[in-house]
Amino acid sequence: MRLTPGILVGSLLIGCAGDGTSPVSAPPPPTEAPSTSALVRLTTIDLARLDDYTRALPGYYLTPNVTRLDNASGRPITDAGATLGRVLFFDRHLSINDRIACADCHDATLGFSDTARFSVGHDGASRTAAHSMRLGNARWYDGAGFFWDRRAPTLEAQALEPIQHPVEMGFDAAHGGLGALIAKLDTLPYYAELFTFVYGDATITSERIGAALAQYVRSITSTGSRWDAGYATTWDVALPDAGLSRPLPTLTAEENRGWQLFLLPPGQGGAGCAGCHVPPTFSLAANSRSNGLDAGETTIFKSPSLKNVAAAGGYMHDGRFATLEQVVAFYDTGIQAGPALDQRLRRPDGQPVRLGLSAADRAALVAFLGTLTESAPSGDSRFTSPFREDS
Numbered sequence: 001m002r003l004t005p006g007i008l009v010g011s012l013l014i015g016c017a018g019d020g021t022s023p024v025s026a027p028p029p030p031t032e033a034p035s036t037s038a039l040v041r042l043t044t045i046d047l048a049r050l051d052d053y054t055r056a057l058p059g060y061y062l063t064p065n066v067t068r069l070d071n072a073s074g075r076p077i078t079d080a081g082a083t084l085g086r087v088l089f090f091d092r093h094l095s096i097n098d099r100i101a102c103a104d105c106h107d108a109t110l111g112f113s114d115t116a117r118f119s120v121g122h123d124g125a126s127r128t129a130a131h132s133m134r135l136g137n138a139r140w141y142d143g144a145g146f147f148w149d150r151r152a153p154t155l156e157a158q159a160l161e162p163i164q165h166p167v168e169m170g171f172d173a174a175h176g177g178l179g180a181l182i183a184k185l186d187t188l189p190y191y192a193e194l195f196t197f198v199y200g201d202a203t204i205t206s207e208r209i210g211a212a213l214a215q216y217v218r219s220i221t222s223t224g225s226r227w228d229a230g231y232a233t234t235w236d237v238a239l240p241d242a243g244l245s246r247p248l249p250t251l252t253a254e255e256n257r258g259w260q261l262f263l264l265p266p267g268q269g270g271a272g273c274a275g276c277h278v279p280p281t282f283s284l285a286a287n288s289r290s291n292g293l294d295a296g297e298t299t300i301f302k303s304p305s306l307k308n309v310a311a312a313g314g315y316m317h318d319g320r321f322a323t324l325e326q327v328v329a330f331y332d333t334g335i336q337a338g339p340a341l342d343q344r345l346r347r348p349d350g351q352p353v354r355l356g357l358s359a360a361d362r363a364a365l366v367a368f369l370g371t372l373t374e375s376a377p378s379g380d381s382r383f384t385s386p387f388r389e390d391s
Contacts, residue, residue, distance in 0.1 A: 038189035043386045045083060047197055051382045053082035053219040060235045060280050061223065069142045069283065071155065072218045075211070080198045082382075085216025088209060090385040093188060094163055094181065095122040096170030102162065102213070105132045108383035111311030111373070112136060112220060117319035121167035128167055131319030137305035139218040143286035148317035150302050159213035160206060178206040185209075219382070222307035226250045227259075227371040231280060244279065251371055258368025261361055271331065271355055271365060275344045282306040282372060289342035292335035292352050293320075300340045310373040324366045332357045 039045055054077055060066070067073075088094060092101045105119040105128070106112040114132035121128060130148050144150060152158035163181060166172040171181045182204050185191050192202040199208055222228075230248025244263055247256040263279075264270025276288045283305040290301045293316055301317055315321040321330065335345050335352035345353050357365070 039193045050079040069140045072139045081215040082219045084194045084198045085212040111308030113312045122170045126167045131314045134304040136222040136307045137281045140281040140283040155214040156210040160210045224374045255367045258364035277306050290340035292341045295336040297338035297340045308373045310370045328365045
């Protein structure tokens with residue numbers, strides 16, 4: 001019999017009484033009854049103390065020109081809904097063979113992206129057809145459609161598509177689709193607790209899954225970069241655009257040069273980046289079109305926010321550029337003409353712009369882009385797996 005330390009000490013003391021009487025077994029120490037809650041046993045989620053997914057945003061995110069872009073309007077983020085979304089986001093049971101979760105291709109320590117050009121699918125061998133898109137600040141995109149090719153009308157719709165993809169998570173039509181996923185989640189007892197907590201009953205539907213995942217994605221905001229720290233000191237509620245023209249105290253001279261190049265249009269000595277990647281969220285402008293990666297391009301692509309752009313390599317929808325230096329060089333000299341090319345990237349004669357940046361200006365732009373990246377959120381429980389290691 002294995003004795004706990006308390007029982008072992010008690011037995012030794014009684015056995016050493018030395019009074020000739022038979023030792024009496026010490027009573028076992030009181031033990032806490034094991035929880036019957038699957039949520040408690042298998043996850044770190046405490047429904048009485050939820051993480052804060054609705055924490056206050058800085059003032060420069062609350063101006064009318066930013067709040068009107070917020071696609072969470074009408075679909076408010078709640079701590080309960082985002083908590084369910086977090087569990088779904090990290091749960092590998094959402095793949096057909098329990099091998100892939102959303103978080104495997106959207107790693108929080110990599111800006112919610114992937115270092116691989118194309119991510120590995122659920123079978124461990126097949127690869128996705130597009131690079132894993134960063135998720136930060138997705139809530140401030142109000143354009144038409146999500147994914148690189150804008151095929152999903154909402155974040156709710158986007159959240160469900162990887163689950164149904166034959167390569168990504170495997171619940172395609174041949175494997176029962178979302179109906180098969182729902183039947184599978186119905187066998188996992190922690191979801192009965194979570195769905196009841198969030199929705200009032202344990203019914204699992206695709207609409208509820210999509211809504212919770214979208215709430216979680218919308219909660220992934222990036223406001224803690226060095227750029228943010230500097231901009232917060234120059235931003236003025238009375239003059240909201242004044243901070244755009246000022247050097248930021250948290251940036252070096254080279255980074256501030258890159259900041260001005262980013263802001264100013266080509267005709268004024270800049271690169272014009274802010275025309276499409278709009279501060280302070282650095283999300284894509286709704287009226288943007290494609291960037292001329294390939295000659296004759298007809299697909300109108302979108303891109304993620306530039307926040308955390310330096311956290312992982314692999315840029316553009318197909319991850320063709322490994323470094324930010326390559327990205328800047330492309331915008332300087334490599335834009336190709338085509339029907340989908342954004343007007344801001346065309347010269348008056350219709351040909352693609354050529355910026356003619358110096359080597360120093362290219363380096364300054366790269367340095368500036370690095371200031372948009374935060375430290376990995378390793379200490380933030382909202383962005384770590386909620387599952388216990390032995391579950």
